[in-house]
Amino acid sequence: MELLVDYENITALQVEGDKGDEYQPEKLKPGLSFQRRDRARRNVSPLIIYILLGLCILLSSLALVMALIQRAQTSEIKRSDADFQMELSQWKSNVTGTCENAASSLSELQAEISWLRANAFFLHAFDQWRLFNHRLYFFSSNLETWDEALKFCAAMNSKFVVINSNKEQDYIRGNTNVNNWIGLHDTASEGTWRWVDGTDYETNVKFWADDQPNGHKDYDEDCAVVSKDGLWHDWPCSSKHPVICEKPAQ
Structure with missing residues (x-):
C-alpha cells in the first residue's frame, strides 16, 4: 500500500509540475516591438x-x-x-x-x-692607241689647253701629231669630228709656223681652211687645230680642245 501511495503522490506532483510548466506569454506592449x-x-x-x-x-x-x-x-x-x-x-x-x-x-x-x-665610231677612235702606217695615234677626249695637251702627250712618251702626207691627213679626218690640237704653232714668232718635231713647215703638206691662218685683232691665235672636216685653223693656245698624240709603233 505504501508503494501505491507513493506512486499516486508522484503522479500528483508530476501533474502539478506539468501544469506549472505551461507558459502563458504575456502580451507585449504596443511600442516594444518597434523599439527593438x-x-x-x-x-x-x-x-x-x-x-x-x-x-x-x-x-x-x-x-x-x-x-x-x-x-x-x-x-x-x-x-x-x-x-x-x-x-x-x-x-x-x-x-x-x-x-x-x-x-x-x-x-x-x-x-x-x-x-x-x-657617235659610236667617233667614240671608238678616242682614248686608245690606234695603228696606222707603222705609227701609233692616240685620240684623247680630254679638253685641254695647248700647253696642257703638250704635257699630256709627253707623259705617254709621245708628241703632238705631225701631219706629213695626204694619207695621214685623211686618216686623221676619218677618226675625229671635233677640233683637235696638232703639233703646229707660231708662238715663237708671229706668222712663223713650226712643227713640234722640227719638220720643215715650208716644204711640208698644208691643209689650211680658206683664209687661215688669219690671226685675230683682239687676241693671239698661235696654235693650230684640225677640224672635223680635216682642215686646219689657228686658235688661241689658251682655248681647250682634245689632242692627237703620235709615236712610232714598237
Missing part, C-alpha cells in the same frame, strides 16, 4: 552605409581611372594617327620625287644611249 526594431536599425545602418559609401568611392575611383586611361589612349591614338598621316604624306612625297628622278634619269640615259649610238 529601431535599436537593430541603429546598430546595422551605419555599417551598411559605410560599406555602400566605400563601394561608391571605389567605383567612382575606378570610373575616373578608366576615363583617364581611355582619354590617354584616345590622345595617343590621335597622335599616332597624326604621325601616321605625316609619315604617309612624306612617303608619298618621297615616292613621287623618286619616280620623277627615276623618270628624269631614264630620259637622260635614253638620250645618252641615242648619242652613243650616233
Whole structure:
C-alpha cells in the first residue's frame, strides 16, 4: 500500500509540475516591438552605409581611372594617327620625287644611249692607241689647253701629231669630228709656223681652211687645230680642245 501511495503522490506532483510548466506569454506592449526594431536599425545602418559609401568611392575611383586611361589612349591614338598621316604624306612625297628622278634619269640615259649610238665610231677612235702606217695615234677626249695637251702627250712618251702626207691627213679626218690640237704653232714668232718635231713647215703638206691662218685683232691665235672636216685653223693656245698624240709603233 505504501508503494501505491507513493506512486499516486508522484503522479500528483508530476501533474502539478506539468501544469506549472505551461507558459502563458504575456502580451507585449504596443511600442516594444518597434523599439527593438529601431535599436537593430541603429546598430546595422551605419555599417551598411559605410560599406555602400566605400563601394561608391571605389567605383567612382575606378570610373575616373578608366576615363583617364581611355582619354590617354584616345590622345595617343590621335597622335599616332597624326604621325601616321605625316609619315604617309612624306612617303608619298618621297615616292613621287623618286619616280620623277627615276623618270628624269631614264630620259637622260635614253638620250645618252641615242648619242652613243650616233657617235659610236667617233667614240671608238678616242682614248686608245690606234695603228696606222707603222705609227701609233692616240685620240684623247680630254679638253685641254695647248700647253696642257703638250704635257699630256709627253707623259705617254709621245708628241703632238705631225701631219706629213695626204694619207695621214685623211686618216686623221676619218677618226675625229671635233677640233683637235696638232703639233703646229707660231708662238715663237708671229706668222712663223713650226712643227713640234722640227719638220720643215715650208716644204711640208698644208691643209689650211680658206683664209687661215688669219690671226685675230683682239687676241693671239698661235696654235693650230684640225677640224672635223680635216682642215686646219689657228686658235688661241689658251682655248681647250682634245689632242692627237703620235709615236712610232714598237
